[in-house]
Amino acid sequence: MHILPLPLLSLISAVLASPTGNGDGSHYSPVQVRDILIGRAAPDNPSGSYAPAIVDCPRDRPTIRGAGTLSQSERDWLQNRRKKTIDPMLKFLKLANLTDFDAVNYVSSNSKNFSVVPNIGIAVSGGGYRALMNGAGFLAAADSRTPGSTDAGGIGGLLQSTTYLAGLSGGGWLVGSIFANNFSSVVQLRDGYEGSNLWQFSNNIFTGPKGKGISVFNTIGYWDDVKDQVDDKRDAGYDASITDYWGRALSYQLINAPDGGPAYTFSSIADAPNFSSADTPMPILVGDERRPDSKVISLNSTVIEFNPWEIGSHDPTIFGFAPTRYVGSNFSGGIVPNNGRCVRGFDAYSFIMGTSSSLFNGFLLNNITSSDVPSIITDALTAIATSIGDDNNDIAAWTPNPFYGYNNATNANADDEQLTLVDGGMDLQNIPLHPLIQPVRNVDVIFAVDSSADTETSFPNGTALRATYERSLTKIANGTVFPRVPDAETFINLGLNQKPTFFGCNTTEFAGADQIPPLIVYVPNAPYTAHSNVSTYDPEYSDEERNSIIKNGYNVATMGNGTLDSEWPACVACAVLRRSLERTHTEISATCQSCFSRYCWNGTTDSRPVPNYEPEPILALDQSNAAVSPKGLAATGLAYGVFGLMAVVLAL
Numbered sequence: 001m002h003i004l005p006l007p008l009l010s011l012i013s014a015v016l017a018s019p020t021g022n023g024d025g026s027h028y029s030p031v032q033v034r035d036i037l038i039g040r041a042a043p044d045n046p047s048g049s050y051a052p053a054i055v056d057c058p059r060d061r062p063t064i065r066g067a068g069t070l071s072q073s074e075r076d077w078l079q080n081r082r083k084k085t086i087d088p089m090l091k092f093l094k095l096a097n098l099t100d101f102d103a104v105n106y107v108s109s110n111s112k113n114f115s116v117v118p119n120i121g122i123a124v125s126g127g128g129y130r131a132l133m134n135g136a137g138f139l140a141a142a143d144s145r146t147p148g149s150t151d152a153g154g155i156g157g158l159l160q161s162t163t164y165l166a167g168l169s170g171g172g173w174l175v176g177s178i179f180a181n182n183f184s185s186v187v188q189l190r191d192g193y194e195g196s197n198l199w200q201f202s203n204n205i206f207t208g209p210k211g212k213g214i215s216v217f218n219t220i221g222y223w224d225d226v227k228d229q230v231d232d233k234r235d236a237g238y239d240a241s242i243t244d245y246w247g248r249a250l251s252y253q254l255i256n257a258p259d260g261g262p263a264y265t266f267s268s269i270a271d272a273p274n275f276s277s278a279d280t281p282m283p284i285l286v287g288d289e290r291r292p293d294s295k296v297i298s299l300n301s302t303v304i305e306f307n308p309w310e311i312g313s314h315d316p317t318i319f320g321f322a323p324t325r326y327v328g329s330n331f332s333g334g335i336v337p338n339n340g341r342c343v344r345g346f347d348a349y350s351f352i353m354g355t356s357s358s359l360f361n362g363f364l365l366n367n368i369t370s371s372d373v374p375s376i377i378t379d380a381l382t383a384i385a386t387s388i389g390d391d392n393n394d395i396a397a398w399t400p401n402p403f404y405g406y407n408n409a410t411n412a413n414a415d416d417e418q419l420t421l422v423d424g425g426m427d428l429q430n431i432p433l434h435p436l437i438q439p440v441r442n443v444d445v446i447f448a449v450d451s452s453a454d455t456e457t458s459f460p461n462g463t464a465l466r467a468t469y470e471r472s473l474t475k476i477a478n479g480t481v482f483p484r485v486p487d488a489e490t491f492i493n494l495g496l497n498q499k500p501t502f503f504g505c506n507t508t509e510f511a512g513a514d515q516i517p518p519l520i521v522y523v524p525n526a527p528y529t530a531h532s533n534v535s536t537y538d539p540e541y542s543d544e545e546r547n548s549i550i551k552n553g554y555n556v557a558t559m560g561n562g563t564l565d566s567e568w569p570a571c572v573a574c575a576v577l578r579r580s581l582e583r584t585h586t587e588i589s590a591t592c593q594s595c596f597s598r599y600c601w602n603g604t605t606d607s608r609p610v611p612n613y614e615p616e617p618i619l620a621l622d623q624s625n626a627a628v629s630p631k632g633l634a635a636t637g638l639a640y641g642v643f644g645l646m647a648v649v650l651a652l
């Protein structure tokens with residue numbers, strides 16, 4: 001029983017023509033359907049390749065702006081986006097069936113007052129392909145375009161009601177792939193179309209895709225292409241790091257364009273019609289700053305966000321943002337001096353997805369020699385690895401450093417011509433909450449989808465939330481506040497990692513804080529209908545495995561379409577409304593109160609040691625995908641080895 005066992009074209013036509021889809025209800029021919037899949041962000045690098053290009057500086061020369069406020073672009077966009085979330089939110093609230101509170105009337109009668117209308121964010125964690133697939137399941141459930149998602153028990157429309165969609169590492173591949181492909185739905189990405197390499201995870205990333213348009217492709221040709229693309233950047237005078245190769249290889253699976261779209265830029269999202277018209281949420285990817293030979297820890301490392309307009313940090317270290325489109329320009333002291341060059345195309349889409357997931361640089365290095373990869377490639381990678389040293393393989397080199405000479409007093413990297421960034425999960429904040437808890441964004445609720453491999457069996461135990469909470473108590477928090485969360489043992493002993501759990505329900509815990517942070521709806525990866533705890537380092541999945549892990553994520557998000565709790569959609573609506581109801585001093589209905597008593601963590605702890613965490617499937621296993629055998633053991637051995645290795649690197 002797949003989410004959608006229909007032939008591709010009729011499926012997409014059905015989606016487009018359905019009343020809840022985004023089509024106008026008319027019939028689409030196959031050719032038009034194909035165009036939709038082909039449409040995406042854009043290959044707008046002026047070089048037409050992966051190489052950054054020197055351009056004439058615009059009349060208003062690019063500058064670094066101080067953080068502390070949102071960019072004018074984001075503020076303008078929000079004016080439209082918040083308005084466009086109203087209709088989907090009304091539909092979603094109707095579906096949620098809050099029988100004792102007229103939520104529809106509450107939102108519609110306040111629809112011009114954006115301090116009343118809930119402001120929703122979704123954050124998708126890292127964890128390699130596991131995180132991509134599990135996160136995809138959540139997004140499929142939340143997307144009104146997914147057939148069945150708006151039936152009773154569903155939460156379809158939540159995605160359409162959302163303002164921000166953040167991703168990190170493997171979650172960044174998901175968010176990146178959606179926006180690289182014209183805000184395609186998960187169902188479209190999953191099923192792709194004939195001849196496309198999109199989401200074909202059965203083609204091991206080391207071996208490469210089978211086809212290249214109409215011609216057959218082999219491993220040597222694939223890596224030769226990747227090498228040529230990175231050489232284009234190097235030949236243009238830029239440093240290349242292992243991240244460049246990793247990002248390019250990833251893109252063959254994530255960007256539906258010839259050769260994985262080397263010229264696609266992240267800033268082109270800002271011009272994509274469906275984003276600029278605010279018909280989609282705003283994508284944000286996350287990375288961390290790490291100086292060579294230093295460690296990344298959540299309590300003092302700078303978190304970097306990548307959005308379509310800007311790259312930079314809210315932290316009191318860099319505390320500034322560079323324009324994404326011109327990020328490769330020769331900035332110094334926050335400006336491009338008269339003798340400096342303006343550069344475009346440095347913000348390659350693949351380089352940003354690669355930077356956010358640079359943990360996998362080591363994975364690439366360690367596995368590439370065992371595949372049929374030409375020595376010219378392995379030699380190039382080994383040469384880079386040797387020159388920077390094993391301990392620094394995970395660094396994505398951003399040269400020139402846009403924050404050179406900027407905020408010298410607090411910016412540790414201000415005198416370095418290279419900005420060194422790593423995987424956004426390296427600071428253990430493996431859920432991209434940081435951009436969404438910034439007070440300037442005024443988010444009311446964050447759906448935090450966690451596919452971290454914390455336990456030895458590759459399930460989450462709340463580590464990511466704890467890292468963000470603990471950071472919020474330090475100086476680098478700079479005004480961000482985060483709900484209290486318990487220890488890992490409590491997560492496991494109380495089952496807080498087996499079903500969605502709300503944190504920060506009772507705002508008395510924030511008395512004395514500058515602001516009330518968003519409510520966190522924690523959505524952990526748990527085995528509902530599949531053994532979804534596959535290893536972070538498993539590079540290959542059959543279509544059946546992929547689909548069943550996506551469906552597992554869907555079932556976690558909907559609690560099995562309400563089979564575990566028929567009021568779950570109502571409880572999601574209560575979580576969405578919670579902060580708003582408090583601001584307007586509206587009485588909480590009995591249904592919502594009952595939801596909060598079931599889903600809010602109430603402060604109870606149970607810190608007894610947990611010998612090992614081997615959860616049983618929560619619903620009947622999905623038999624149509626019997627191919628997914630228990631992954632526990634094999635996965636554990638592999639992940640354990642890697643985490644042993646990482647523990648050395650991260651040891652405090």
Ligand SMILES: *[C@@H]1O[C@H](CO)[C@@H](O)[C@H](O)[C@H]1NC(C)=O
Pocket residue numbers: 001002003004147148149529551554555560561563619
């Ligand atoms: C929930 O609904 C989806 C979409 O219709 C379906 O794919 C999935 O199998 C259902 N889950 C359960 C547990 O029945």
Ligand SMILES: *[C@@H]1O[C@H](CO)[C@@H](O)[C@H](O)[C@H]1NC(C)=O
Pocket residue numbers: 022023183273274277279280
């Ligand atoms: C994309 O834009 C088109 C035309 O503006 C609109 O009809 C459609 O609903 C949008 N799609 C999404 C997913 O927002």
Ligand SMILES: *[C@@H]1O[C@H](CO)[C@@H](O)[C@H](O)[C@H]1NC(C)=O
Pocket residue numbers: 022035036037038039040182274
């Ligand atoms: C993107 O998708 C929308 C429908 O969701 C469609 O209206 C639009 O034409 C597509 N854009 C491109 C460039 O394919």
Ligand SMILES: *[C@@H]1O[C@H](CO)[C@@H](O)[C@H](O)[C@H]1NC(C)=O
Pocket residue numbers: 097099152153
């Ligand atoms: C809405 O909830 C009521 C009361 O719980 C229930 O009787 C009714 O069947 C639900 N309606 C839908 C469409 O789920």
Ligand SMILES: *[C@@H]1O[C@H](CO)[C@@H](O)[C@H](O)[C@H]1NC(C)=O
Pocket residue numbers: 294295297300301302412
């Ligand atoms: C963070 O703290 C650790 C340990 O005290 C230290 O080694 C590291 O240099 C610090 N990092 C930054 C960016 O200050």
Ligand SMILES: *[C@@H]1O[C@H](CO)[C@@H](O)[C@H](O)[C@H]1NC(C)=O
Pocket residue numbers: 315316317319410478479
């Ligand atoms: C955040 O950091 C900046 C730069 O150090 C500072 O100017 C600002 O006041 C800080 N904001 C808060 C709320 O602490």
Ligand SMILES: *[C@@H]1O[C@H](CO)[C@@H](O)[C@H](O)[C@H]1NC(C)=O
Pocket residue numbers: 362363364366367370537638641642
């Ligand atoms: C692949 O890389 C991972 C992570 O670096 C490593 O643990 C594993 O042993 C490698 N596998 C092979 C076959 O080299």
Ligand SMILES: *[C@@H]1O[C@H](CO)[C@@H](O)[C@H](O)[C@H]1NC(C)=O
Pocket residue numbers: 333404405406408414415
């Ligand atoms: C900041 O540091 C840069 C690089 O070291 C230096 O050139 C510049 O003069 C410094 N700026 C200020 C205001 O101190």
Ligand SMILES: *[C@@H]1O[C@H](CO)[C@@H](O)[C@H](O)[C@H]1NC(C)=O
Pocket residue numbers: 453454455456461463488489492610613
């Ligand atoms: C929780 O996860 C962390 C890694 O994120 C791990 O070190 C710790 O042992 C785990 N604890 C439990 C009880 O699972």
Ligand SMILES: *[C@@H]1O[C@H](CO)[C@@H](O)[C@H](O)[C@H]1NC(C)=O
Pocket residue numbers: 506507508509
């Ligand atoms: C919130 O917590 C405070 C202090 O622990 C308690 O007095 C109050 O009853 C709680 N409120 C709710 C709505 O649970």
Ligand SMILES: *[C@@H]1O[C@H](CO)[C@@H](O)[C@H](O)[C@H]1NC(C)=O
Pocket residue numbers: 113115116583584
């Ligand atoms: C918007 O709602 C808030 C909270 O109820 C209220 O304080 C404010 O006056 C409202 N603003 C307008 C313009 O109605």
Ligand SMILES: *[C@@H]1O[C@H](CO)[C@@H](O)[C@H](O)[C@H]1NC(C)=O
Pocket residue numbers: 494602603604
């Ligand atoms: C808090 O939650 C625990 C279980 O998670 C439950 O046993 C306990 O009764 C709850 N306490 C209150 C005051 O609701």
